[in-house]
């Protein structure tokens with residue numbers, strides 16, 4: 233059975249509208265992509281969609297309540313909500329430096345969550 237799916241490429245701000253053709257649930261082709269990155273994204277999106285995770289964790293001792301964090305690589309899209317729930321369990325104490333590992337190997341997926349900015353202690 234042939235089917236088509238339409239969605240926008242989220243790889244860059246151009247946001248090309250992609251049309252993907254699947255045959256028996258398997259990727260066949262894509263149109264609408266301005267560049268090869270869109271083709272790569274389209275195939276991944278219909279087979280094993282991935283997303284970067286950004287969020288915040290609680291922060292103490294810095295005068296601000298939250299520390300921005302980001303994943304070091306993309307996570308499976310179907311694990312994003314579970315991973316975000318892990319962020320809500322964490323409290324970090326200042327000082328924190330950009331790149332500090334806040335959660336190592338989140339959900340056992342081989343990806344770390346790191347601080348995305350510096351926070352000094354406020355005394």
Ligand code: SF4
Pocket residue numbers: 241242243244245246247248264265266267268269270271
């Ligand atoms: S297909 Fe290429 S140009 Fe279009 S949104 Fe994706 S990355 Fe950007």
